[in-house]
Amino acid sequence: MELAFLQLAATAYLVSALAFGAHVLWSVKRAASVGPLLLGLGFLVHGLSIAWRTVDSGFVTVVGFAEGLSFFAWLVAGAWLVAQRRYSLSVIGAVVSPLAFALTLAAVILFTGTRAVPAELMGPWLPVHVSLAFLGNAVFALAFAVSVIYLVQENALKSHSAGSLLNRLPSLEQLDRVNFTCLAWGFPLLTLGIMTGGLWAAAYSGQFWSGEPREIFSIVLWVLYAGLLQLRFTRGLRGRRASLATMLGFAILVLAYLAVNVLPVAGRHGGGVLS
Amino acid sequence: MARGLLVYGINHHSAPVELRERLNVPEEALAQRLVELLEVPGVEEAVLLSTCNRVEMIACCSGDVSRGELLHKALLADSGVTPELAEPHAYQHMGREAVRHLFRVASSLDSLVVGEPQILGQMKDQYLLSHGHSSTGVVLNRLFHKSFSVAKRVRSETGIASKSVSVASVAVDLAGKIFENLEGRTALLLGLGEIGEVTARQLLSAGVERLLVANRTLETALELARELDGTALPLERMAGYLPLADLVVGCSGGGQLVMAAEVSAALKERRHQPMFFIDLAVPRNFDPTINNVDGAYLYDVDDLASVINENKGSRRREATEGEVMVEQEVDSFWQWFEGLELVPTIVALRESVEVIRTTELMRTLDKISLDEESRERVDQMTRSMMSKLLHLPTSVLKEAGGSNEETGLLSATKRLFGLGDPEK
Structure with a gap:
């Protein structure tokens, strides 16, 4: 059932991505409302899949690569839903829906069913750390999507090739503002994620910091986003440069996630799919 | 006729x-x-x-x-x-x-x-x-x-x-793709061309709050500034006001007035809040490389004209949908219009045949004695004869409604049945 819901969600995301593409790239008017609707629907069905697992195993488990991808995709769709409600920027779904689809598809392919959490990793900090860390990543993913749209829109304006694409995308200023809002939410979540991770590690091994790759990547990310926010406040860093930096941050985030999960690197953040 | x-x-x-x-x-x-x-x-x-x-x-x-x-x-x-x-x-x-x-x-x-x-x-x-x-x-x-x-x-x-198809409205549209809204913004107008003035008015009505008018002769700038509730300044001092302007409209005959380096400096002072340059002057007022400065967006008359052309093209594409609607509505109107003549003719035809039927029926029934039931049968028979006779002509007339056969058939009907003009 969990897998069926997951497959259904992946399908909804795919159709949503196609509808967004049809609307934004080829200005198919009828597709305009289909994209947002299916992305929201995908989020709901996806939520059912996660709820099923949670009821089944009795706690919020994000153990293993596939579950991580699925949980991440669900949060990204959720973050879009919030942004869409608050800023009526549904067009960001044009980037979010294919991202959610790719992640969910990977989760479907790599699906393994419930895995037990190693007893020594259990504890009160586990769900807190996992939720905060994933939520932070999802908000950064949304910032990435906003930045992509920003660069497309800016390119359209600068090249004067304007055209109809320009009309379907929001203003640069609004995109920039939402990008900043995402960073302003993502950064504290990342900080809390790192701190709870440390507390959790300290709780079971007595060590706050063990120097495993995931921890190092997180610190690199933290420094990058901190610098981005700092420059924004002091020098007014915004627009294209801020968007490029946001995208760089997300690229590092994805690389870190893949490296830790796919490569045979030992650590608590993933046994390594290839190991 | x-x-x-x-x-x-x-x-x-x-x-x-x-x-x-x-x-x-x-x-x-x-x-x-x-x-x-x-x-x-x-x-x-x-x-x-x-x-x-x-x-x-x-x-x-x-x-x-x-x-x-x-x-x-x-x-x-x-x-x-x-x-x-x-x-x-x-x-x-x-x-x-x-x-x-x-x-x-x-x-x-x-x-x-x-x-x-x-x-x-x-x-x-x-x-x-x-x-x-x-x-x-x-x-x-x-x-x-x-x-x-x-x-x-x-x-x-x-x-x-x-889609907008005038320079001023396209400029406002583009501004709306850079800025979230135009409320509280400042626009700087260089020179006093008519097109610049129209654009300034449109920007003001779109929400721009402050208008700065820079001109070589301060007096004429003052005149327009007074009219549009703006501030006039001499053109030489324009550079100092550049960092204040979110939108800069050039329509001065003075040639190139703003260079990319000045814009870079202005943007730094504005903490990189975007600036929109609209160059309506020929020769152009703004250095074309301003468009390469991060945070500055420059459109000259040709760029605006190409947006206008594209919008006109899109209107024309939409117009084909409009043509289809027009065609449907022409049909529905024409049906009504045709009915204006068709219906009275058919009614007149039926009436004239009915008159013949009733007169002949009366004449016959007066001469022979029949019981009630037989009288009704005879009456019924004449009715169905009449309606069978009229069925084909009526449906042919109805079908011809709207076609080019109609006028001919209508006048033929009138002549063959001696109907005259149904409206008279």
């Missing part, structure tokens, strides 16, 4: 502006012109439409109307234009074509700038004027009301009017 619809006139497709302006009918002359038109034999109802792009008469006629007389009464009058000069430019639409033409004009599908909103207002005014002078009747009243509703439908259901 059958009633018909007729459009006669010239427009921007058929005649050059020199001729159009000479034939234009001033508003105060419209009433007199209508009176003269109604005196033309055959013209029953008439409306005159005179705008800068067209002079047209729309009439409901009975019988043939002389083209020469229409030319004189509808177009030439006392304009001094010779018939030889005007005649080759005049066009005439009849029947369905006339309806289609009027619907297309009202929907702005026939306008120079497709989708422009003025034509509908002008049509309404001039129709009301004609109506006020009692030159319209059942047919034209319905035709014009229908054309207004068609125009409304085309406007709301297609995108023919959705």
Whole structure:
């Protein structure tokens, strides 16, 4: 059932991505409302899949690569839903829906069913750390999507090739503002994620910091986003440069996630799919 | 002779502006012109439409109307234009074509700038004027009301009017793609060209809060600033105000006034809040490389013109949808119009046969004695004979409604059954 819901969600995301593409790239008017609707629907069905697992195993488990991808995709769709409600920027779904689809598809392919959490990793900090860390990543993913749209829109304006694409995308200023809002939410979540991770590690091994790759990547990310926010406040860093930096941050985030999960690197953040 | 619809006139497709302006009918002359038109034999109802792009008469006629007389009464009058000069430019639409033409004009599908909103207002005014002078009747009243509703439908259901096609409105649209809104913004206007002034006004009405007007001669800048509630400054001091401006409109004859380096400095001072440069001057006021500066967006007249062209293209594409709607509405109007003659003829046919039936029935029943039941049977028999006889002619007439066979069939029916004019 969990897998069926997951497959259904992946399908909804795919159709949503196609509808967004049809609307934004080829200005198919009828597709305009289909994209947002299916992305929201995908989020709901996806939520059912996660709820099923949670009821089944009795706690919020994000153990293993596939579950991580699925949980991440669900949060990204959720973050879009919030942004869409608050800023009526549904067009960001044009980037979010294919991202959610790719992640969910990977989760479907790599699906393994419930895995037990190693007893020594259990504890009160586990769900807190996992939720905060994933939520932070999802908000950064949304910032990435906003930045992509920003660069497309800016390119359209600068090249004067304007055209109809320009009309379907929001203003640069609004995109920039939402990008900043995402960073302003993502950064504290990342900080809390790192701190709870440390507390959790300290709780079971007595060590706050063990120097495993995931921890190092997180610190690199933290420094990058901190610098981005700092420059924004002091020098007014915004627009294209801020968007490029946001995208760089997300690229590092994805690389870190893949490296830790796919490569045979030992650590608590993933046994390594290839190991 | 059958009633018909007729459009006669010239427009921007058929005649050059020199001729159009000479034939234009001033508003105060419209009433007199209508009176003269109604005196033309055959013209029953008439409306005159005179705008800068067209002079047209729309009439409901009975019988043939002389083209020469229409030319004189509808177009030439006392304009001094010779018939030889005007005649080759005049066009005439009849029947369905006339309806289609009027619907297309009202929907702005026939306008120079497709989708422009003025034509509908002008049509309404001039129709009301004609109506006020009692030159319209059942047919034209319905035709014009229908054309207004068609125009409304085309406007709301297609995108023919959705894209901007003027420099000022395109500039405002583009500003809306850079800034979230224009409220509280500052615009700097360089020079006092007419197009710059129009753009400044449009920016102000779109929400721009402060207007700075920089000009070589401060006095003229002061004049415009006073009028638009802005601030005037001499052109030499413009650079100092640059960092304040979110939008900079150039329409000065002074050549290149703002360089990329100045814009970079201004942006730094503004903490990289974006700036939008609209260069309406030829030669251009802004260094073209300003567009390469991060956070600065520059559009010159050619860039704006290409956006306008693209928008016009999109309006034209939307217009094809409008044409389909017009076609549907022409059908529905035409059905009504045809019914105006068809229905009375069919009714008259039935009535005349019914008269024959009842007279003959009475005559026969008086002569022979039958019981009640038999009388009813005979009555029933004559009824079904009549309806079987009339079935085919009636359905042929109904089917011919709207086709080009109709007029012929109608007059044949009237002649064969001796119906005369059903309306008289």
